[in-house]
Amino acid sequence: MIGLRKIKPANRDNVRRQLYLAAGLLLCLFIFSILTSCERGHLLRKTTILMDTIVTITVVSDSRLAAEEAIEHVFKELKRLEDSFNFYSEESELSMINRNAGIRPVKVSEDMMDILKKAIYVSQLTGGAFDITTGPITRLWDFHKKDIPDERKIREALRLVGYKNIIINERNSTVFLKKKGMLIDLGGIAKGYGADRAIEILKAKGMKAALVAIAGDIRAYGFKNNGSPWIIGIRAPRGKGDDDLIATLPLKDSAISTSGDYERFFIKDGKRYHHILNPVTGYPADSTGGVSVIADAGYLTDSLATGVFVLGPEKGIDLLRKLNLKGLFITEDGKRFSTGDINGIRFK
Amino acid sequence: MILMASGLNRKAFSIFDGVLISSLLIISISGFVFMDRFLSDSDSVRVEVEGRLHGVYPISENRLLTVHGPLGDTVIEIKNRSVRVVSSACPNKLCVHQGFIKRGSIICLPNRVVITIGVSSVDAITG
Numbered sequence: 001m002i003g004l005r006k007i008k009p010a011n012r013d014n015v016r017r018q019l020y021l022a023a024g025l026l027l028c029l030f031i032f033s034i035l036t037s038c039e040r041g042h043l044l045r046k047t048t049i050l051m052d053t054i055v056t057i058t059v060v061s062d063s064r065l066a067a068e069e070a071i072e073h074v075f076k077e078l079k080r081l082e083d084s085f086n087f088y089s090e091e092s093e094l095s096m097i098n099r100n101a102g103i104r105p106v107k108v109s110e111d112m113m114d115i116l117k118k119a120i121y122v123s124q125l126t127g128g129a130f131d132i133t134t135g136p137i138t139r140l141w142d143f144h145k146k147d148i149p150d151e152r153k154i155r156e157a158l159r160l161v162g163y164k165n166i167i168i169n170e171r172n173s174t175v176f177l178k179k180k181g182m183l184i185d186l187g188g189i190a191k192g193y194g195a196d197r198a199i200e201i202l203k204a205k206g207m208k209a210a211l212v213a214i215a216g217d218i219r220a221y222g223f224k225n226n227g228s229p230w231i232i233g234i235r236a237p238r239g240k241g242d243d244d245l246i247a248t249l250p251l252k253d254s255a256i257s258t259s260g261d262y263e264r265f266f267i268k269d270g271k272r273y274h275h276i277l278n279p280v281t282g283y284p285a286d287s288t289g290g291v292s293v294i295a296d297a298g299y300l301t302d303s304l305a306t307g308v309f310v311l312g313p314e315k316g317i318d319l320l321r322k323l324n325l326k327g328l329f330i331t332e333d334g335k336r337f338s339t340g341d342i343n344g345i346r347f348k
Numbered sequence: 349m350i351l352m353a354s355g356l357n358r359k360a361f362s363i364f365d366g367v368l369i370s371s372l373l374i375i376s377i378s379g380f381v382f383m384d385r386f387l388s389d390s391d392s393v394r395v396e397v398e399g400r401l402h403g404v405y406p407i408s409e410n411r412l413l414t415v416h417g418p419l420g421d422t423v424i425e426i427k428n429r430s431v432r433v434v435s436s437a438c439p440n441k442l443c444v445h446q447g448f449i450k451r452g453s454i455i456c457l458p459n460r461v462v463i464t465i466g467v468s469s470v471d472a473i474t475g
Contacts, residue, residue: 016365019365019368019369020368022372023368023371023372026372027371045406045409046406046409047403047404047405047406047409049403054402054403054404056404056472058471211471211472213472213473213474216473216474216475217474218472218474224471230471230472231469231470231471232470232471232472232473232474233469233470233472233473233474233475234473234474234475235473235474235475236475237475243394243401243473245470245473248469248470256474257474258474258475260475262475290475292474292475
């Protein structure tokens with residue numbers, strides 16, 4: 001660096017002018033960056049444990065305080081839904097319906113009526129491959145103990161499975177399960193439904209953009225504060241860990257869910273027994289690997305991912321095409337079945 | 349800039365030049381503060397127990413969390429964009445002695461807990 005005292009007086013004004021110019025430019029650049037950042041808003045991310053899983057909410061907002069309040073509001077709402085939809089809590093609204101199976105219709109809340117109608121709709125779409133009345137067979141399978149249930153018990157439980165035996169009376173707001181012993185389990189749809197509700201709240205609270213991830217059930221709207229879309233990674237079905245991805249894709253104003261045979265499973269005598277049960281057989285679905293479904297609503301992606309996995313790659317992807325939805329099925333040996341129109345997907 | 353300032357001749361540079369240089373310094377430093385604020389939320393802390401993901405937490409949010417490994421509880425603290433293991437059921441407590449880290453990993457092999465600080469290339473993972 002040249003010592004400035006050595007600069008001739010005639011040049012000092014020039015140096016000073018250049019310094020002022022540099023300072024002015026730096027100031028303009030700084031103000032510009034602040035202004036553009038403010039336009040796009042702050043990014044705030046919060047994580048909590050709800051619905052028996054990890055919930056992460058990321059929002060873009062002009063106000064950090066407003067973003068924090070909105071996220072807290074969502075957490076409270078998800079807790080309320082969890083309390084109502086909980087299969088394992090005796091206190092839940094769902095347990096009240098299950099306890100009265102074959103006895104009497106039960107008056108239900110708007111949320112319960114809404115989610116049941118949506119679940120039945122998806123059951124119809126999938127021809128029963130997705131079915132919320134699999135509760136009796138779900139209870140027989142314990143993936144921690146690694147025990148295969150007795151075949152006779154599975155057969156008995158299967159008699160109680162069938163979404164057509166859910167009787168909904170919208171005028172009276174009641175739900176009745178026709179057979180005693182029937183059990184509704186909303187585990188295959190509640191998280192996606194929760195993601196939908198979270199996005200509704202965040203939009204109503206004025207958030208510019210948001211990404212809601214309830215475990216692998218994810219819904220997004222808007223763009224990140226740097227103007228780019230939200231990027232979602234799809235886990236490799238036989239990857240080395242949870243962050244071993246097989247593909248990434250941008251998610252714009254839609255939802256994505258994945259169901260796979262690697263989430264909860266045990267291997268006995270060389271055979272993999274996983275948690276996605278076929279409502280027709282009572283045993284884990286024959287498919288291998290995992291399927292990701294993209295649609296405009298989380299309840300659809302969550303439930304259809306299960307239904308499509310049960311149907312298998314060919315039938316499942318065909319169904320998604322008919323429904324004009326997007327999906328990618330990757331089998332354990334790496335074969336890909338896709339609806340073929342997933343914009344921006346990049347395979348690793 | 350500092351070298352130039354150290355070589356200043358009072359007669360050659362007025363008080364306005366001093367103000368200018370100070371402003372430049374303040375702007376530069378505050379720029380870093382703002383950049384840190386805008387980028388901070390992309391950093392995350394991954395906690396894995398027995399090879400399974402327990403959770404991914406923002407490093408910008410102070411918290412205490414307890415995970416349950418095969419030997420018992422491991423208590424993890426995220427504080428001031430750093431992470432440490434407060435207590436662990438493991439016998440040698442190497443993870444506890446590692447103290448706060450700002451980058452890299454803390455691995456407790458006996459209790460099968462892996463804590464990693466990193467910047468994720470994706471916003472969420474499905475599967």
